[in-house]
Structure formats: C-alpha cells, structure tokens
Amino acid sequence: MKNARAWGKRLLWWWFWVTITLLCLAAGLGIWMQHEHLVLNQSTCEPLGLYRLIGNPYPLHDGELVEVELPDPVTHPAVAEGLRDHWFPQNQPWIKQIGALPGQTVTLSRRGVWVDGRYLPNSRVDRRTPGGRNPIIHYPFGTYHLKSGQVWLYAPGNYAFDSSYYGPVSQGHILQAAQPYWIIPGSQFWLRKGD
Template sequence: MHHQRRNAFTILGAGAALLLLIAAAGAWGGYRLNMTRSYPLGLWRIEVMQRVAKVGDIIFICPPEASVFELALKRGYLPRGLCTGGTGPLIKKVAAIAGQDIAVDARVHIDGRLLDHSELRAVDGKGRLLPAFAGGVVPAGKVFLHSRFPGSYDSRYFGPVSAAGILGLARPILTFTP
C-alpha cells in the first residue's frame, strides 16, 4: 500500500512538473491557452505585429490598469495573469480604430453600421449590473474590441483601450469549439 501511494505521488508530481514546464515554455515561446469562450478553446500563438492593428485583426492584448478591469477581475470576467493590473491577456477582434464613431444603445453601431452580435447585456450571469460604454469617437492610439460570443467582456462594456497593450496577432494552433 505504501509503495502504491508513493508511486501515485511520484506520477502526480511528475505530471505537475510537466504541466509547469509546458506552461513556461508556452509563455516564453509566445503560446497561450485560451480557456474563454470568446474564441475557440485551445492553443494559440502570439505573432509579433510588424504594423499597426487594423479592423478585423484578432489580437492578444493586455488591458490597462483601470477600475473597470479591477471589477472584472474580482467578478471573474477576466483571468488572472501577468499583465499590468494582474489580469491575463484578452483575445479579441479589433472592431474599430482611431477616428471611428461608436454608438451604443441595445447594440453597437460603428460609423452608422450595426456590429453583428453586439447586443449588450444589462446584467451578468449572476444578476450584477454591467457597465456599458457610452459611445463616442475612438481616440488616437486606442482600439475598440469585440467578440461574437454573447457573454464576452469587451469594449461594449469598457470602451476603447490603448493599442500599446497589444501583444500581437492571435493565431490558432490547436483549437476546438465546445
């Protein structure tokens, strides 16, 4: 019995060490696991951008330190991670860039055109009020982010964010949709 228990602990310890090694290698190699439903689950690679972000790019971005992200972290909307403010990077699509006009009511309109799958929710899954972005022109150096997933925490709720937080383009490596 003692021998079996020791073997089980050895196997569990080796498995945990292997997982840590894979996670570290992934972080150093620009790989990230997406465990949110904003985009397909699985392994993604961060590809360094050699240009400014444009509409339609799917990116990894670190959100800035702001009270809206502190609240999101406390409520569990965002993962913990190594970005400033203690969050993990977000994976989102750039829906609008500097100079574009955002109008928000029950849905989002960019330059007068409806953004597909942009319905706003008044409350989260636990019935807590969700802040909504008031709208306006995207300032220079900022991007407006979006995900088609209805429960996504994106710029519908927190507004445009600094493009300086962009880590790179998000490229799927091994993903699946549940």
Template sequence: MKPALKRASLLAGVSLVVVAPLSALALAHVSLNTTPCMPLGFYQAVAQKPLAVGQTWTVCVPQTWTVYGLHRGYLHPGSACPGGSQALLKKIAALPGQTVTVTKTGVRIDGHLWPMSAPLTRDTAGRPLISDYDVHQIPAGYVWVMGLSPQAWDSRYYGAIPDKDLLNREKAVLIWR
C-alpha cells in the same frame, strides 16, 4: 522496488509528461484561452504588423476599469496588466477615424453591425451593467475592441482603449467550440 521509490518514479514520470509540453508551449509563445469571449483553444503570439480590424490581440483594459473588473470577476489577477490583472483576448473592431455607434440593438462600426453585440443590461451573476451608449469617433492612438460572444466584457462597456494597451497579436493555433 520500494513503495517510496515507486511513488517518486511515478511522480517524476507524470511531471515530465505534464511539465515538458507546457514548457514547450510557453517557449513557443502559445497560450490557452478558456474564456467564452473568444473561441476556446490555443493561441500563439505572432508578428505585430500594422494594426488592422479583425486582428486578435491580448489587451489590458483601461486601468480605471481594472479594480471594477477584478471585483466582478471579469478579470483574473495577474501581472500582465497595470493594476494587477491578466490580459483579455479581443478582436480589434475599429481603428482611429472610424465611427462606432452603441445602441440597445448592438454595436455598429461605420454602419455595419458587429455580430451578437447588443449590450447586456445584466451580467451572468444578475448584476447591472452600464453600457457606453453613444456615437464614438475613435481618436488617434485608440482602438475599439470586441469579443465574439454576447457575454464578452469589451469596449461596449469601457469604451475605446489606448493602442499602447494592446500587448500581443495572437493567431489561433487550435480552437474548438
């Protein structure tokens, strides 16, 4: 076999091994989370059902925060959200009618402390962060979203988000960490 034909055959074989599984995952609405805000792994979009605390969703941050998030690297460029960013993976922590209190010691939802939720004063690059310290009554049409890591960029910093900015409910398929 000629070297050029051998290289072409090898490239075709490698492409098939890589492209076929990725295509199958995309068709099954499976995505890979590589951010530390939620467990690393594969998540699949599932039936949306009524909103409930604890559900995992892909979300868009309020558009007024998109430029800030892109500039600081909290968001990656993409087409999922208005303003040209990818969506984030977050948990619904509070629904309309619930009370969220953000203090230096953490986020309390109806008096219950969300794990590892003390707002940071600086991000991982050492830049100052401003938290939304206050008592928030979640209004109709909004939700409070949180990550599962102290470093998550979530409602502690940008407040409640409109529920219309929830894109897909996600179920962990295979996670590690």
C-alpha cells in the same frame, strides 16, 4: 496487517510518482507553449484553445486578432468590477479583435455595436452576468468618434467582455498580433445568453 501496510506503502509511492510525472508533464507543456509563443484562451470572448502570438500587430486592421493588456481598473469601472467579482482572472491573456480604428465612428446601444453603420455580430450589451447573478457595468450608450491612438476592442462570443463595457482603449494596450493555433470552433457560444 503486514499486507495492508505494504499495500498502503505501494499506494503512497504510486501516488508520489504519478504526482511527479504530472508535474513534469505540466512543466514540459509550459516550456513548449512558451517556446511556440502560445497562450491559452479560456474566456468566452473567442473560441477556447491555444493562440499563437506572432509579434508586432502594426499597422492594425479591422477584425485582426490581438493580445491586449488589461485596461486600468482605476479608470475603467467595468474592469474593476470584473476583477472584484472574479468574472475573469487578472493574469489571463486577453485575445480580442480590432473592432474599430482611429477615425471610425462607433455607436453603442443596448442592441449592440455599429462601426461606421456596420453592425458587429452578437455585440448586444449584457446587463447581468451568466445566470443573472450580478449586474454588469457597461460603457455609456452613445456615438463615439475614435481619436488618434484609440481602438475599440470587440469579441463576438456570448458574455464577451470588450469595449462595450470599458470603452475605447489606447493602442498601447495592444501587445501582439495573434492567430488561432488549436481552438474549439463555436465554443465562445456554449454559454447561452439570457434575456
């Protein structure tokens, strides 16, 4: 009986110290990431991994990686739907590419996105979430000429949530330029698209 109690006590102390150690490591990792201006992308929009935020993204360029602020769910029904159905966490950083800039023409169809006649790879609009669980609201199909201050956000990954679903956004939603720091190449395609 004494041995069992002594063993239980040791196990409890061991668990306590492991927990404290893991908490300290997590805090240290968070401080290091903040110091290095790193954010973790867990979405299928871009490759999984760490991205360094490198400050002012202006002037913007096609294909440039940026950190963006979540569009307003009140004016973007697809964003409200995604938050309501938990397709993405509200406080996760959004890393996207600049797909089109003011003055460019974007054509959105079920088959994908064209910018000034150039097709954006893997931009097909999905109608349902992975596994076909829920329908997805998308931006109305058509041709759009981007006005001053508007950008079209693009993400090439499978089940990427970009302007194909919520439309063009104000340049004010762009927070910082970003660059890959440590990523898993190809991971944005791991989740297979359905038909």
